[in-house]
Amino acid sequence: MTRSGISQPDDTVTYDPEADAYYAEHDWDRNASLSVTLVAALAEVSDSDPTDMDPLDSYVDPDALDDLFRPHPGIRRANVGRLELAVAGYRVTVYPDGEIVVRP
Known part of the structure; x- marks a missing residue:
């Protein structure tokens, strides 16, 4: 369950019309990095191929994000804080628990 209260299976982006936001969840147990999950979410939201998008490093250092x-x-994870950034015309918020929120 995400902050939005919407359950979602792995590798999906869910839209909440009341919040006008898209939600994705990074799976920390998989091999993909958080930055790869972010790019995949942005590609799904924008209905684009990730290779056709501006590189993520145009907006944020992917290694630093990861x-x-x-x-x-x-080390126990502290689920406090967040990273907010603008990427390709979207407002993106990344939370330490792996939730990614994308707003137009």
Whole structure:
């Protein structure tokens, strides 16, 4: 369940018309990085092929994004804070639990 209260299966983006926002969830147990999940979510929201989009590093350092919220073995994750940025005309918020919110 996301902050929006909407349940979603893996690898999907869900739209909430009341919030006018799209929600995606990064799976920390998979091999893909948070930045890859963000690009996939943006591609789905914009109905674009990721290779046709501006590179993510035009907006944020992907390695820094990945490191910011990456879980570390033996260290309890603090689910506080968030990263907000503008990407390709969208307002994006990334939370430490892996939730990604994209607003037009």
